[in-house]
Amino acid sequence: MTYGQSSSELRRILTDLLAMRYPYFAIGGPHPHRRENVDPEAVQFRADHVQRYRAVLWRYLVDLTRAAANDRPKQEPPRRMLRWLEAGGPSIETLPGARLADPWEMGTRRDTPFVELWRQAACTAFTARERDLTIVIDRLLAPQKIVVLKDVADFATAIVQLDDRCSRFPGWRHLGRSTTGASSRAHPSRPRTTGRVVGLLANVRNCARWADARIEPSGYEIDLRGAHPRPMLTPRPHPDGVEGAIAALRNAALYLTAGAPSASVLRTLVRLHGEISVTASQLAGAAGDIRFARAFADRSERYRQLFDELINLAGTLGTGPQVLDEVHVGMERMNGVSQLSTAQLERLSAVFRFTDDRVSWAVHRGVAKHLYFAPAGTQLGTVPGPGGIRRCVPRHVAVTKDVHPRILVLATDLRPEVAAPEPSRSHVRSRLRFAELVNGSSNAVQRSRAQASSLALSTS
Numbered sequence: 001m002t003y004g005q006s007s008s009e010l011r012r013i014l015t016d017l018l019a020m021r022y023p024y025f026a027i028g029g030p031h032p033h034r035r036e037n038v039d040p041e042a043v044q045f046r047a048d049h050v051q052r053y054r055a056v057l058w059r060y061l062v063d064l065t066r067a068a069a070n071d072r073p074k075q076e077p078p079r080r081m082l083r084w085l086e087a088g089g090p091s092i093e094t095l096p097g098a099r100l101a102d103p104w105e106m107g108t109r110r111d112t113p114f115v116e117l118w119r120q121a122a123c124t125a126f127t128a129r130e131r132d133l134t135i136v137i138d139r140l141l142a143p144q145k146i147v148v149l150k151d152v153a154d155f156a157t158a159i160v161q162l163d164d165r166c167s168r169f170p171g172w173r174h175l176g177r178s179t180t181g182a183s184s185r186a187h188p189s190r191p192r193t194t195g196r197v198v199g200l201l202a203n204v205r206n207c208a209r210w211a212d213a214r215i216e217p218s219g220y221e222i223d224l225r226g227a228h229p230r231p232m233l234t235p236r237p238h239p240d241g242v243e244g245a246i247a248a249l250r251n252a253a254l255y256l257t258a259g260a261p262s263a264s265v266l267r268t269l270v271r272l273h274g275e276i277s278v279t280a281s282q283l284a285g286a287a288g289d290i291r292f293a294r295a296f297a298d299r300s301e302r303y304r305q306l307f308d309e310l311i312n313l314a315g316t317l318g319t320g321p322q323v324l325d326e327v328h329v330g331m332e333r334m335n336g337v338s339q340l341s342t343a344q345l346e347r348l349s350a351v352f353r354f355t356d357d358r359v360s361w362a363v364h365r366g367v368a369k370h371l372y373f374a375p376a377g378t379q380l381g382t383v384p385g386p387g388g389i390r391r392c393v394p395r396h397v398a399v400t401k402d403v404h405p406r407i408l409v410l411a412t413d414l415r416p417e418v419a420a421p422e423p424s425r426s427h428v429r430s431r432l433r434f435a436e437l438v439n440g441s442s443n444a445v446q447r448s449r450a451q452a453s454s455l456a457l458s459t460s
Helices: 003-019 040-069 077-088 103-107 113-136 142-165 195-212 217-224 242-256 263-286 290-310 321-335 342-368 406-414 425-438 442-452
Strands: 373-380 392-398
Touching (some): 003 113, 003 142, 003 425, 040 142, 077 142, 103 113, 142 195, 217 425, 242 321, 263 321, 263 342, 342 406
Antiparallel strands (some): 373 392
């Protein structure tokens, strides 16, 4: 999950939570206009879960702020917000049971919408913190840090607002600290007073304004960072026809991701893909698609040129058996195809581009690891023959950018020209809507409450 996906999910969940006007009744508390049997233990049980879920989310916000604000001067709003988040957040000792939510609580769907939304928020924050955070914060650029700080400030503002609404929860521990120095948890069952939250909320909102004035469009590239799901192999046996060929060729390209193949495997792989490209070009011409026919013909020519450079390449180390097995299956399936539709040509072109990228990467990887050797004349053997005469034996040198550089040039030419990914506009729009909501825009609140009537809970 990327940072953009996890942050958008948190904004969606917090928006739904803010739309619930009476959380105390939502967890089973007594309602003045409904005659229902109230189970105090069940209410306490749900309130305890909410506090543990909130602590998991708060820890994620603190870690994000540390990564984005540590290099800022102490007097600037980001560092002040960090100090208040660290001091005002719930500590493990003050949580119910003196612990965070355990795996059973994180993985079990709750019986009330309010608690379930908090569980979803905690699961999203936990996953983003444990799996994606190190990737997200690695070498953050200054504009990206500004976006992170603005997101944290908006999240913290929403959580403080929800904290106010949960004042009637039994055993509730408020966020923030008193401006007079008294503990904000001295009387957790009492409704919040203004002094307990004014410092935290003021510094959070001050940081939000500070970041909002400095956001640059390039900062939204942070949304692309994070753990991307690894593609999975297509199970065998592959079906007949072009669908089986596409699945087999895709599997072969995925096997190349594990490492560079040996010289003989690479040579055979390049030869087979050149032949497959010729077949694909003929099928595209028969379908009347000149664009794909020319593209596949050009691909076969590039692979032919690369094969000519690899013809004498030596090197026994590297991966390979599974790659050739899948390519042979793909070639067999392609030979059985009589016609292709436009959609099938598009999919075949996509798997060709993916394969080209992987083959180019494998060649460069093998050269960097000194797996490939090129002939360089002859030399005297080290073992004397009959009569003590040493015979001439072939001499090989490792392929580098200086020795046999044309291999690297042709491998680089295989790489498809892919436009750099751009941040999703939907993530940016969700930030604007959420900022309006947490800052008290009446229109945003009305929209949020209208959406709450058709609220559909989804499990994480």
